[in-house]
Amino acid sequence: MHSYIHEPDGVFPSVCSLDCPDQCGLLLHKKDGKIIKVQGDPAHPVTKGNICNKVRNMTARLYDPKRLEYPLKRVGAKGEGKFERISWNEAIETITSKWKDLIVHNGPQSILPYSFYGNMGNLSAEGMDRRFFSRLGATRLERSICNAAGSTGYKYTMGGSFGTDPEDTIHSKLFIFWGINAVSTNMHQVTIAQQARKNGAKIVVIDVHKNQTGRWADWFIPIMPGTDAALALGIMHVLFAENMEDEEFLQQYTVGAEELKQRVAQYDPPTVSAITGVPVDDIYKLARMYGTTSPSYIRIGNGLQHHDNGGMCVRTISCLPAVTGQWLHKGGGATKGNSGYLAHNARALQRPDLLKDKTTRIINMNAIGKALLELEDPIRSMFVYNSNPAVIAPEANKVRTGLMREDLFTVVHDLFLTETAAFADIVLPAAASFETVDFYASYWHHYMQIQQPVVEAYGESKSNTEVFRLLADGMGFDEKAFKATDEQLIEEALDNPANPYLEGISLKGLLEKQFLKASVSPIISVKLPTPSGKIELYSEQMLKDGYDPLPVYNPVVEDGDLPYLFVPAPNHNFLNSTFSNNARHIALEKEPRLHMNVVDAGRLGIEDGDMVRIHNHRGECVLKAAVGENVLPGVLVSQGLWADMPGAKQLVNALTPDRIADMGGGATFFSGRVDAEKAAGPEYQIS
Numbered sequence: 001m002h003s004y005i006h007e008p009d010g011v012f013p014s015v016c017s018l019d020c021p022d023q024c025g026l027l028l029h030k031k032d033g034k035i036i037k038v039q040g041d042p043a044h045p046v047t048k049g050n051i052c053n054k055v056r057n058m059t060a061r062l063y064d065p066k067r068l069e070y071p072l073k074r075v076g077a078k079g080e081g082k083f084e085r086i087s088w089n090e091a092i093e094t095i096t097s098k099w100k101d102l103i104v105h106n107g108p109q110s111i112l113p114y115s116f117y118g119n120m121g122n123l124s125a126e127g128m129d130r131r132f133f134s135r136l137g138a139t140r141l142e143r144s145i146c147n148a149a150g151s152t153g154y155k156y157t158m159g160g161s162f163g164t165d166p167e168d169t170i171h172s173k174l175f176i177f178w179g180i181n182a183v184s185t186n187m188h189q190v191t192i193a194q195q196a197r198k199n200g201a202k203i204v205v206i207d208v209h210k211n212q213t214g215r216w217a218d219w220f221i222p223i224m225p226g227t228d229a230a231l232a233l234g235i236m237h238v239l240f241a242e243n244m245e246d247e248e249f250l251q252q253y254t255v256g257a258e259e260l261k262q263r264v265a266q267y268d269p270p271t272v273s274a275i276t277g278v279p280v281d282d283i284y285k286l287a288r289m290y291g292t293t294s295p296s297y298i299r300i301g302n303g304l305q306h307h308d309n310g311g312m313c314v315r316t317i318s319c320l321p322a323v324t325g326q327w328l329h330k331g332g333g334a335t336k337g338n339s340g341y342l343a344h345n346a347r348a349l350q351r352p353d354l355l356k357d358k359t360t361r362i363i364n365m366n367a368i369g370k371a372l373l374e375l376e377d378p379i380r381s382m383f384v385y386n387s388n389p390a391v392i393a394p395e396a397n398k399v400r401t402g403l404m405r406e407d408l409f410t411v412v413h414d415l416f417l418t419e420t421a422a423f424a425d426i427v428l429p430a431a432a433s434f435e436t437v438d439f440y441a442s443y444w445h446h447y448m449q450i451q452q453p454v455v456e457a458y459g460e461s462k463s464n465t466e467v468f469r470l471l472a473d474g475m476g477f478d479e480k481a482f483k484a485t486d487e488q489l490i491e492e493a494l495d496n497p498a499n500p501y502l503e504g505i506s507l508k509g510l511l512e513k514q515f516l517k518a519s520v521s522p523i524i525s526v527k528l529p530t531p532s533g534k535i536e537l538y539s540e541q542m543l544k545d546g547y548d549p550l551p552v553y554n555p556v557v558e559d560g561d562l563p564y565l566f567v568p569a570p571n572h573n574f575l576n577s578t579f580s581n582n583a584r585h586i587a588l589e590k591e592p593r594l595h596m597n598v599v600d601a602g603r604l605g606i607e608d609g610d611m612v613r614i615h616n617h618r619g620e621c622v623l624k625a626a627v628g629e630n631v632l633p634g635v636l637v638s639q640g641l642w643a644d645m646p647g648a649k650q651l652v653n654a655l656t657p658d659r660i661a662d663m664g665g666g667a668t669f670f671s672g673r674v675d676a677e678k679a680a681g682p683e684y685q686i687s
């Protein structure tokens with residue numbers, strides 16, 4: 001395959017590898033063999049040359065003096081972060097001999113991979129690694145930390161991750177950004193909405209925090225965390241009560257409209273207002289606006305589904321466009337995720353058959369702390385890549401106690417010595433996405449993109465696929481599956497007759513064109529992949545799976561009786577914990593703030609700028625108060641997954657629950673309760 005490595009100067013096409021829906025097309029400017037500038041590719045049909053702050057500053061990350069160059073082995077105590085350089089041979093030999101020993105004495109299930117989408121490339125995130133761990137017979141990881149609850153809920157209604165083509169939303173007249181901080185997390189949807197606004201579209205934001213997205217809205221609706229399903233049911237109540245539903249659409253394209261109508265009868269605006277904190281008049285106003293504006297588009301975020309009831313919440317909201325027949329209007333409908341359109345052949349790429357007939361246990365990544373500490377048949381080795389669990393996983397203190405276990409052999413493959421890597425026995429340097437081959441599919445827009453290596457891998461770093469080929473070799477796995485080149489892996493993955501939308505997308509085409517669009521027709525014109533083939537307002541399948549077959553509001557689980565719900569959301573200049581180790585990004589964010597309502601602050605004697613200690617039985621954290629009206633009383637919001645800094649207690653996940661959400665094994669980051677008090681001593685000052 002072509003590579004740009006040997007061209008020292010020029011401008012080369014690329015794609016952003018970060019876990020962000022926008023998946024921007026990029027141009028990399030190269031001089032003397034180094035990337036000197038990262039720019040948006042103006043030719044990309046959706047992202048059109050605009051990229052975020054974070055990636056404009058990517059060269060600082062690529063050539064950060066802290067970037068890992070060599071494999072390392074631990075020489076200090078666990079967690080102390082003292083390492084010594086070793087060769088790749090020694091690293092692979094150490095890992096594989098340890099694993100061979102574990103397999104003999106404890107079985108392959110004593111080994112656990114832990115990974116997420118630090119690199120969204122399909123080969124990097126779910127390629128050779130999956131082949132390797134299946135062949136090994138390792139414990140499997142349920143990768144459910146991000147959107148699992150919501151996508152499962154959405155699937156019950158719509159059959160899969162199929163929503164509105166964002167390019168069509170330029171025609172929309174009403175945008176509801178619901179539980180999404182789109183200005184920071186989906187900037188190109190904001191750009192499209194902004195253009196539509198010039199043609200008269202209105203922008204509504206429903207959130208627990210009036211952040212940058214709320215401030216941009218025409219109408220911001222604050223809501224109590226975890227109560228969005230009730231609001232959606234209240235809107236449907238008004239739509240039916242005032243005959244704003246689209247009878248014809250409901251007849252032809254849905255099942256269960258009559259049952260839904262009966263269900264929502266109990267969710268009258270006063271009832272819903274008492275649950276959600278949204279005034280009765282606003283519920284009427286929103287329902288009437290939604291019921292009389294077409295096309296209307298709902299962008300369903302991730303925030304509202306990081307709750308105990310997140311699956312049912314998204315399931316409920318996703319019924320709204322059907323009630324008013326929005327799926328028939330170009331630009332109408334909703335998007336939770338759109339990954340269904342670009343689904344590749346996962347079986348061919350990941351080869352689950354390499355597991356043969358062995359059954360292996362599955363561990364939910366959201367309960368990794370518990371898994372490391374409490375399993376009767378313990379995890380004795382963990383291989384971490386594309387993820388930083390010491391910071392991003394809930395119940396962080398449990399996670400870190402687990403990582404401290406002397407008998408846990410931990411390997412971390414990353415670009416940096418992350419907080420997790422500090423606990424490792426062996427650290428492996430990872431190549432950056434611009435240094436590797438991969439193919440990328442957005443979970444929002446409909447374009448597949450290709451990455452060809454633009455620069456040589458930094459130092460001795462290696463890509464994920466290379467590392468797993470080396471490990472397979474070290475383990476003596478001689479199947480052809482481990483000899484496949486990256487190009488072969490892409491070809492195998494793109495050969496997916498089961499997905500008609502992928503027709504015409506090939507490696508050759510991607511190499512020629514850089515981005516190719518899924519052949520999308522309006523989702524409603526095809527038979528939906530639900531059991532009935534229609535939009536399921538009533539779902540027999542849900543009943544079978546033990547859920548209410550109709551949309552319903554279930555309150556979040558009682559998380560003790562502490563007074564505040566704590567919502568530690570992402571921030572603008574980091575991507576999860578990525579960039580939290582970069583001086584420029586830290587300077588842009590300044591410091592972690594705790595948003596609180598003036599009423600709560602008054603009661604606690606806290607003023608804007610004071611340090612506040614928040615705590616519960618899981619842990620504590622000290623953040624600087626931002627006092628105002630941006631959150632409702634009883635709600636505390638922070639932004640950003642901050643890196644460990646000496647003397648600072650800013651690990652928000654020390655407080656978050658590892659309970660599992662109602663659907664998909666999802667996370668419940670935002671359903672935890674805390675208490676708060678003014679922090680005294682200077683030991684809490686963050687410099």
Ligand SMILES: Nc1nc2c(c(=O)[nH]1)N[C@H]1C(S)=C(S)[C@@H](COP(=O)(O)OP(=O)(O)OC[C@H]3O[C@@H](n4cnc5c(=O)[nH]c(N)nc54)[C@H](O)[C@@H]3O)O[C@H]1N2
Pocket residue numbers: 019020021146147178179180181182184185186206207208209211223224225226227228300301302303304307567569570571572573574575576637670
């Ligand atoms: N800049 C930046 N971009 C990112 C990321 C990042 O860290 N930084 N992370 C990437 C990843 S992995 C993901 S999954 C996405 C996430 O991006 P989003 O989909 O925007 O999800 P969150 O940022 O988790 O939460 C969105 C909003 O939900 C609100 N919220 C919390 N609970 C509730 C609730 O009960 N109801 C309502 N209505 N709102 C609620 C929060 O206040 C927040 O403003 O962004 C991606 N893009």
Ligand SMILES: Nc1nc2c(c(=O)[nH]1)N[C@H]1C(S)=C(S)[C@@H](COP(=O)(O)OP(=O)(O)OC[C@H]3O[C@@H](n4cnc5c(=O)[nH]c(N)nc54)[C@H](O)[C@@H]3O)O[C@H]1N2
Pocket residue numbers: 019115116117118119124145146147302385386387388389392393413414415416418430431432433463464568569570575576577578641652653656669
């Ligand atoms: N409190 C709270 N916690 C959260 C969330 C929240 O909103 N609030 N959001 C949750 C969500 S939605 C998500 S998706 C998770 C994200 O959690 P993670 O996926 O762990 O995200 P990052 O912190 O970005 O860590 C990704 C790591 O992958 C590394 N990496 C990048 N590219 C490569 C590569 O090619 N190879 C290898 N080996 N490594 C690579 C990066 O350097 C980085 O250290 O966090 C979750 N945690």
Ligand code: SF4
Pocket residue numbers: 016017018020021022023024051052053054055187575
């Ligand atoms: S992080 Fe998102 S917005 Fe920024 S360049 Fe990457 S895909 Fe684009």
Ligand SMILES: [Mo]
Pocket residue numbers: 019145146147302
């Ligand atoms: Mo995520």
